[in-house]
Amino acid sequence: MxxxxxxxxxxxxxxxxxxxxxxxxxxxxxxRVPSKDHIRTNPLATHPESVPAGALVYKDHCAQCHRSDAMGDGRKKPALRSEHIRSATDGDLEWFLREGDLRHGMPSWSSLPEAQRWQLVSYLRSIQ
Structure with missing residues (x-):
């Protein structure tokens, strides 16, 4: 050689x-997502009203940290328009919304009704 x-x-x-x-x-x-959650599909994915409803949930609960454009702050609040989000399954996203990650500043949104979490997943998919 x-x-x-x-x-x-x-x-x-x-x-x-x-x-x-x-x-x-x-x-x-x-x-970290359990396989039973990883394989879940968004039951509202085909409902056209889920994206605008998810946008309202985003505005009320997520925009304060991830900004209205979902681009984060470039430091501790990550952008949600990213390959990391695109590569996640719908089940991964719903699980993460439900469980949160307080160690990294992400609260659990388990207090939101499940339908609103799925609407938020629909919205996140729409902005990719």
Whole structure:
């Protein structure tokens, strides 16, 4: 193997390892979702009124942290228009809304009726 080939191979391996780490870090948040919740589908996904209703829920409960444009604050309040949200299942999103993550500043929205959480999921899907 020539020096150039070894260098190329080394860089390639390093890039692959970094990509795997980034993928694992990006997906680790959803790894906590129980499989029964992960596979759930949004029962309101085909209801046209669920998106505007979800927008109202977002305005009342989410915009104060994630901003009205859902782009977050660039620090502790993450953008909701992101690959991380796009890659989640509807069940992942509803579970996260219900459970929250106080360690990272996300409250549980279990006090919201389940239908409103699903409307919020519909809205989040619509803004992607």
């Amino acid at each position: 020539t020096a150039t080939t070894r260098r190329f191979f080394g860089i390639f391996c390093l890039m692959m390892f970094a990509s795997l780490l980034l993928c694992a870090a990006a997906n680790s948040h959803w790894d």
